[in-house]
Amino acid sequence: MKALLLSLIVVAGVGVAAWQGSAGVDLVVVNGRIYTVDAAQPWVEAVAIRGSRIVAVGTTTEIGQLAGPQTRTIDLRGAFASPGFNDAHVHIDSTGFYRGDSGGGVAAASRQLDYAR
Numbered sequence: 001m002k003a004l005l006l007s008l009i010v011v012a013g014v015g016v017a018a019w020q021g022s023a024g025v026d027l028v029v030v031n032g033r034i035y036t037v038d039a040a041q042p043w044v045e046a047v048a049i050r051g052s053r054i055v056a057v058g059t060t061t062e063i064g065q066l067a068g069p070q071t072r073t074i075d076l077r078g079a080f081a082s083p084g085f086n087d088a089h090v091h092i093d094s095t096g097f098y099r100g101d102s103g104g105g106v107a108a109a110s111r112q113l114d115y116a117r
Contacts, residue, residue, distance in 0.1 A: 024068040025050045030060040032076030037083060054083065 030046040036057055046063035048056040056063060067073055 025055060025066050025071055027072045027074065028063050028067045029074045029076060029081060030064055031078060033078065033080045034076075035080070035082040 025048040027049040028046060029049070032045060034044050034047060034057070036042055036044055038057075041057065044057040044059070046058060046060045047054050048063050048066045056066060064073075
């Protein structure tokens with residue numbers, strides 16, 4: 001068991017060292033409670049991102065070592081984060097419904113557009 005644990009630590013260290021010698025990362029997010037959606041490693045403290053890809057996950061110390069002079073750092077200060085995207089759009093035909101406007105047709109659409117402006 002000790003040999004397995006030592007092997008995992010060495011492999012993780014080699015992976016971090018390999019990234020240190022690469023072109024660098026654009027963003028590191030550290031000091032968080034980050035859910036990875038990976039059953040093998042569901043929670044980490046930090047992630048490193050290059051372009052639009054997560055390239056490494058691990059502890060704040062490990063991922064912090066990947067940051068270079070041009071790397072942006074976000075300190076979550078213990079906050080939760082998870083991978084995903086935000087979709088902030090509105091279906092204009094239902095906006096009036098949620099505001100309480102009744103009916104349809106041109107008059108309702110006109111009110112909805114006025115509200116949107």
